[in-house]
Amino acid sequence: MQRWINLALTVCIAGLTAFVATQHFNKPKTVYVELGKVYNDFAMKKELQTKYDAMAQSRKSILDSLELQLKLMSAQLQDDEKNVPAFQLFEAKKQEYLTKKQQFDEDNSAVSAQYNEQITKQMTQYMEEFGKEKNYTYIYGADGSGVIMHADKELNVTDQAVQYLNQRYQGK
Amino acid sequence: MRTIPICVLLLSAVACNRMPSATPAELVQWVENPKHGLLKQKIIDGIQYDLQYRPLEYITAKEADDKLLTTAFIQERKARLSGMEYYHLRVGSANGGEVLMANCNSQDDYHTRNTYLMFDFRQDIHLVANDDTLPCMLYHYENHQGLAPYADILMAFEKTGTAADRTILINDKVFGNGLIKLEISEQDIQQVPALIVQ
Numbered sequence: 404m405q406r407w408i409n410l411a412l413t414v415c416i417a418g419l420t421a422f423v424a425t426q427h428f429n430k431p432k433t434v435y436v437e438l439g440k441v442y443n444d445f446a447m448k449k450e451l452q453t454k455y456d457a458m459a460q461s462r463k464s465i466l467d468s469l470e471l472q473l474k475l476m477s478a479q480l481q482d483d484e485k486n487v488p489a490f491q492l493f494e495a496k497k498q499e500y501l502t503k504k505q506q507f508d509e510d511n512s513a514v515s516a517q518y519n520e521q522i523t524k525q526m527t528q529y530m531e532e533f534g535k536e537k538n539y540t541y542i543y544g545a546d547g548s549g550v551i552m553h554a555d556k557e558l559n560v561t562d563q564a565v566q567y568l569n570q571r572y573q574g575k
Numbered sequence: 576m577r578t579i580p581i582c583v584l585l586l587s588a589v590a591c592n593r594m595p596s597a598t599p600a601e602l603v604q605w606v607e608n609p610k611h612g613l614l615k616q617k618i619i620d621g622i623q624y625d626l627q628y629r630p631l632e633y634i635t636a637k638e639a640d641d642k643l644l645t646t647a648f649i650q651e652r653k654a655r656l657s658g659m660e661y662y663h664l665r666v667g668s669a670n671g672g673e674v675l676m677a678n679c680n681s682q683d684d685y686h687t688r689n690t691y692l693m694f695d696f697r698q699d700i701h702l703v704a705n706d707d708t709l710p711c712m713l714y715h716y717e718n719h720q721g722l723a724p725y726a727d728i729l730m731a732f733e734k735t736g737t738a739a740d741r742t743i744l745i746n747d748k749v750f751g752n753g754l755i756k757l758e759i760s761e762q763d764i765q766q767v768p769a770l771i772v773q
Binding site for chain 1: 615617618619620742743751752753754755756757758
């Protein structure tokens with residue numbers, strides 16, 4: 404009789420252990436990243452930001468130079484209001500400045516949108532690979548918009564994600 | 576006592592995962608195995624980029640058609656191919672469709688892409704090693720005319736003087752994925768097995 408009781412107890416304990424283990428390993432692994440930090444620390448974003456800033460700065464220099472010329476011409480015209488050729492030249496320069504400014508503004512916006520799209524595409528892909536490699540069921544993006552009101556700091560994998568994303572971007 | 580160095584040697588050989596020598600067919604398989612680091616892959620927005628580093632032994636082995644080669648033949652081919660580093664880039668659609676038609680709005684767009692791949696894409700591909708950025712010296716685009724879901728590009732760069740990891744930079748203007756970087760490490764290149772000769 405005692406033997407049967409022992410056997411039944413052993414089976415129960417083994418079953419319970421198996422159940423607890425299954426529950427533990429099948430539990431969805433949920434983590435979160437700080438989206439702003441991931442985006443800002445992503446190497447591709449930094450590279451493209453530098454490229455964009457250089458382009459925008461060189462365009463700004465061209466516009467500043469045109470603006471200075473316009474200011475000088477305007478000052479000269481105030482002293483000599485009846486100088487028609489100078490006035491016509493001023494108007495032409497003003498038009499050139501306005502056209503260039505509009506062209507640069509439009510192009511800067513288009514380039515910025517294009518870079519953002521490229522960054523988002525690569526970031527999304529590497530994040531998906533990161534999740535698969537680490538066997539995460541969900542990765543939430545905390546962006547301060549209130550979607551995640553509270554999360555345990557231990558579930559924050561931002562630094563690991565940034566490291567993985569940058570390695571993947573560098574082609575490793 | 577004498578067995579210790581032998582064991583160490585065996586262990587290091589296993590740890591390095593290096594096949595000391597291989598037949599042409601084995602070498603081709605070895606190089607094309609992504610585990611050995613000479614084939615790098617990336618998928619961005621449904622477009623798959625496969626970069627295959629092509630060591631001289633691999634190119635020679637591909638020409639061998641599974642026959643053992645003579646030392647003279649290998650040396651002759653190596654001498655002819657030396658001075659350059661060879662790569663094969665395959666750009667395909669991850670879902671199997673015609674890659675040039677991916678996110679394409681019209682037939683005109685398709686032809687623009689095709690022309691770009693034929694003539695201008697080479698200017699958007701560079702090799703970076705040791706802070707040197709090298710342009711693509713030899714470029715050949717294989718147009719499959721829609722019969723395969725990918726586009727093949729064979730390219731070669733001038734051989735870098737010093738041993739260093741290589742990064743291939745592809746500025747993808749066709750599919751709008753931006754800068755794609757694929758790295759081939761020098762350590763993996765050093766592991767390429769030697770060809771067994773007749």
